[in-house]
Amino acid sequence: MIESRHADIAIIGAGPAGMAAAVRLAEAGVHPVLFDLNATPGGQIYRQLGNPQVGAGVMGEEYQHGRSLVEAFARADIDYRPLSRVWWIGRKGTGYDLGVVQHRAQSWHAERLILASGAMERGWPFPGWQLPGVMTAGAAQILLKQGALLPGVSPVLAGSGPLLYLLAWQYLQAGQPPALVLDLASASRYRALLRQPRRAWHGRNYLLKGVRMIAALRRAGVPVLLGVDGIQAEGREAVERVRYRHRGHWKTLPAALLLTHFGVVPEPQLARSLAIPHRWETGQQAFLPERSEVLAVEERLWVAGDGGGIGGAINAEREGRLAALEVLQSLAGKAQDGLARERAALQRARRRDLEARRLLETLFRLPGDWLEVQPEDTLVCRCESVSRGEVERAITQGAAGPNQLKAFTRCGMGPCQGRQCGESVARLLAHRTAQSMDAIGYYHIRPPVHSVTLGELAAQQET
Ligand SMILES: Cc1cc2nc3c(=O)[nH]c(=O)nc-3n(C[C@H](O)[C@H](O)[C@H](O)COP(=O)(O)OP(=O)(O)OC[C@H]3O[C@@H](n4cnc5c(N)ncnc54)[C@H](O)[C@@H]3O)c2cc1C
Structure with a gap:
């Protein structure tokens, strides 16, 4: 045994x-x-x-x-x-x-x-996100940290979140500046920021850091476009062009590498x-x-x-x-006095930090209606190639929740086990059925939560 x-x-x-x-x-x-x-x-x-x-x-x-x-x-x-x-x-x-x-x-x-x-x-669908040559900023940063790997070409960086700017800045320091940075955060963020001056004050260090990074990129000649509200990757076998909408106009740029990030x-x-x-x-x-x-x-x-x-x-x-x-x-x-003092100090510092971080949530908020305005053939589940249109049709046919949707369409059944599509599927269901995200919920997750081979299982030995 x-x-x-x-x-x-x-x-x-x-x-x-x-x-x-x-x-x-x-x-x-x-x-x-x-x-x-x-x-x-x-x-x-x-x-x-x-x-x-x-x-x-x-x-x-x-x-x-x-x-x-x-x-x-x-x-x-x-x-x-x-x-x-x-x-x-x-x-x-x-x-x-x-x-x-x-x-x-x-x-x-x-x-x-x-x-x-x-x-x-976060998995955040847009047309062409399944193409080779489109990868996340986090994955690109792992290559940099782990293997000092820089992209051989100037990448386009697009999305929303501190990691997007951090990676752009790190590439700049490493001598390989990106071709372009496209900021896709919700347009309502500035209004939200004006309504929350206290939040801006608490998070002023984050704000300053971001401003400094953008200034450094612009000084180096890297265009940083704010207020972008659409992105598409195009190409036959791999990404060849990036299309983006800025101030109501679609523009096209040749690109062999698109690095995206939509928060964590x-x-x-x-x-x-x-x-x-x-x-x-x-x-x-x-x-x-x-x-x-x-x-x-x-x-x-x-x-x-x-x-x-x-x-x-x-x-x-x-x-x-x-x-x-x-x-x-x-x-x-039982309760211990020394621990209680240490705990109280940690909690105070934690509350202060979390208050400051709220600013980042406001600044990098994603547009709530993003998914619904993407073309119907945009893939939601890349592993099983399930499009937004297929998810919507399954909802119309009566799929009432994420688990039923999985059974109807196979979304969430691929190697990533729903990590990339779970939120999108819940969002589409919430929108179409006018329910809250809490009411919709998420996939039931069952083991294995990471891949495991039969050989590894068979090699299990007694202790
Ligand atoms: C790709 C990526 C890059 C980031 N880069 C930065 C950055 O450069 N700067 C920054 O300020 N913030 C960055 N962040 C945010 C940052 O990760 C967090 O704020 C911080 O690292 C959180 O620390 P943590 O200990 O909670 O988790 P993590 O640092 O994420 O550590 C979690 C650990 O758990 C391990 N783990 C997870 N599941 C399992 C499992 N099933 N079995 C065994 N081990 C498991 C992971 O391998 C990982 O080592 C990044 C986030 C991501 C997702």
Whole structure:
């Protein structure tokens, strides 16, 4: 019989949240096991920071900020398991069973679990987004961080979100400026900003940073167009042209590489596969797992970092520490004075940060009616080639929710398991049936949440 390996505390994810949680636990003499998909710690933002591939001047100061955390993580006594993917998760007794693949399949049981699996880029359909030569800005940044890879051609960058400008700026520092930056945020953002002067004040540092990046790009001769409200990628085998609508006019530009970014949303699969309740958060335009003030979703399960709501790296680090304090208190079985003071300080700083970040939500808000105005043959699910028109027809034929739509059209059944189309399908349903996103909900997510081969399963061995 194959027995499960046992862990008092397991953490999923070695981004700022998971690393901070592990370091804080280790400081208290508690040694968690930590699973992470990547070969080195750091998560999305601090990817490869322990062995950087590009100069500090290219990546910017936020990247360097993670150095002390990555170093503390390397020193701490943690059972760190890189290159391991958690592909299923289930409740067992008072704890959790985990299916993990690290070269071969393993079964684990954890008494307490911190889910720090972070965020992913939002899937946002537009005509031609399935063409080779169209990829996300986040993916391009991974190539830069991990392999010092720059595109061989000047890319067009399009979308909405801080990462779009950050990547444009990083390419500029690396000596390969983009050809053009197209900002597709909602036109209503300026009105919204004027209505919220307090928000602008709290987030003034973000605002200044953005203004500086745009100024640097423009000084270098990179056009940055605000108020773009349409984008299309065209080409036969791969992207050859980008069309965009600016001030009511469509324009065409030859392009061999289009990098898009439409914000980040919590990576939903693990929390969803446990059927943790989620709610639609209008500010973030995303479904978030329901957490308590102290990040608990169940008595022995905490969600820390961007997986619980997009707050950025510093907030993720604070949430990781906060989750660790909750674990320590749960282990002690009673409230502890020292922990309470530390928790209060973390909560104060966290509230301040989150208030400031609201500005980004306003500035990079996406147009709510985007999907409905895209041509009917625009693919919503790229994996299974399901178009907006097919989704709409299935709704007309009676598909009442995302899961029925999946059965009618196969959308969400491909390799990404709905990560890229889940939100779009919910949006189309909400629009056509005049219901709220909460009423529509999301796909039921079932394991495997990551691919696992029969060979890996067959190689599972007794502990
Ligand atoms: C592609 C991308 C690039 C980004 N780049 C920047 C940037 O340059 N600057 C910036 O300020 N912000 C960036 N962000 C936002 C940034 O990721 C977050 O604010 C911050 O990293 C959140 O930290 P976290 O610890 O919550 O999650 P993350 O840093 O995302 O870490 C989560 C970790 O969990 C692991 N994981 C997820 N699922 C599993 C699983 N099933 N099994 C095992 N491990 C798993 C992931 O591999 C990852 O290492 C980026 C986001 C994305 C999606």
